[in-house]
Amino acid sequence: MPRWGPDADNRLYLSAMELIFERGYDAVTVAEIAEHAGLKKRSFFRHFADKREVMFAGAADFEKAVVDAVRAAPRAVRPVDAVMTALADAGAGLTKWGEPVRQRQRVVATSIELRERELIKFDSLASAVAEALGEREVDDLTAILVAKAGVAALATAFQQWVDAGGPADFPELMAEAHRRLRAALCDGP
Amino acid sequence: MPRWGPDADNRLYLSAMELIFERGYDAVTVAEIAEHAGLKKRSFFRHFADKREVMFAGAADFEKAVVDAVRAAPRAVRPVDAVMTALADAGAGLTKWGEPVRQRQRVVATSIELRERELIKFDSLASAVAEALGEREVDDLTAILVAKAGVAALATAFQQWVDAGGPADFPELMAEAHRRLRAALCDGP
DNA sequence: TTCATGAGGACACCGGGTGTCATCACCTCC
DNA sequence: GGAGGTGATGACACCCGGTGTCCTCATGAA
CATH class of the missing domain: 1.10.357.10 (Tetracycline Repressor, domain 2)
Incomplete structure (x- = not known):
């Protein structure tokens, strides 16, 4: 179904967990999570309503x-x-x-x-x-x-x-x- | 005890209620609440930890x-x-x-x-x-x-x-x- | 080959929230 | 009554989360 980089949702989720487990929630920015998943900050918010939501997938x-x-x-x-x-x-x-x-x-x-x-x-x-x-x-x-x-x-x-x-x-x-x-x-x- | 304009806490609270009851929570900015109470945005945050907190005084x-x-x-x-x-x-x-x-x-x-x-x-x-x-x-x-x-x-x-x-x-x-x-x-x- | 589609990028903007330094009214103490 | 301490406020510069808008471009279907 995904016709772009496959599974952007999951890539963002995994990226978030990796960075947050390592450095803590507050010390990681949305831009960093997105870049680490090969995307931009704006795209993060196309997959998750806000930063908190990624922790409750x-x-x-x-x-x-x-x-x-x-x-x-x-x-x-x-x-x-x-x-x-x-x-x-x-x-x-x-x-x-x-x-x-x-x-x-x-x-x-x-x-x-x-x-x-x-x-x-x-x-x-x-x-x-x-x-x-x-x-x-x-x-x-x-x-x-x-x-x-x-x-x-x-x-x-x-x-x-x-x-x-x-x-x-x-x-x-x-x-x-x-x-x-x-x-x-x-x-x- | 307050040596400045008296009761800044309460002024901010009343100011917030007046504006928010009138226009809704999202449509009112912290800067507006503060100015309406004769203060600046920065001072609002010296009395309330964040914008939400003023609703739970x-x-x-x-x-x-x-x-x-x-x-x-x-x-x-x-x-x-x-x-x-x-x-x-x-x-x-x-x-x-x-x-x-x-x-x-x-x-x-x-x-x-x-x-x-x-x-x-x-x-x-x-x-x-x-x-x-x-x-x-x-x-x-x-x-x-x-x-x-x-x-x-x-x-x-x-x-x-x-x-x-x-x-x-x-x-x-x-x-x-x-x-x-x-x-x-x-x-x- | 062309075209519609939808994910993603670029960019500008807003508002909440904070760190830092300066200011200034007031109180106290000499 | 002047000197100095104190604490509330202002000024200013940032950061970051979040959004609106327009553009780009890979993809799949016709």
């Missing part, structure tokens, strides 16, 4: 995977369980890539603007999940709350996975987060 | 109020209830200001960068709440999850309050969010 795929899994869950499954399972599975797929993912996440942690972008990705994910829940006769308020709670569990489990360093079972981290949240909310005096 | 006070309330909650109160109550009370204090707060929030909704900033404020709030919970013998994982669930309820209730338009009882919106979340997580098959 694949986020749309992740969101789609989660939403599809929520939609595919049997109606008998409670909404919260459908969401937690979908997020755990998608997270398992992501964390399977191991070290590069951790490295990327450590870069995100160094920059406020990247943290902000990450949070809006999470928020977008929650909204999409809530909408998917709406298709299974869950009221809007419950849907968004369950979605946000799920995303909170995901973010927490993901952080633990990054900090763990070695191999860690992501779905188990998610399940543990779910249990703790449930205990905190449900076990009452 | 008072966020630090809000966070402090919440954290103090969590700390002040009796030990017998469950963590989740302490958090929800603290957030409901702080939210009540905020929503008491009525229309100007709704107007500000509508501006935030128009801009991606403002949404991002809002999300990181919420995230900061959750971290601060989690730390406060840590002081009452709540394990770290539970603390951050409860804090994030509370903030999710806050954000949802706040959105409902903005959309409601007229007077709305914020603590009741929070309580309803808490009930729905609890029902979704706890009522099992």
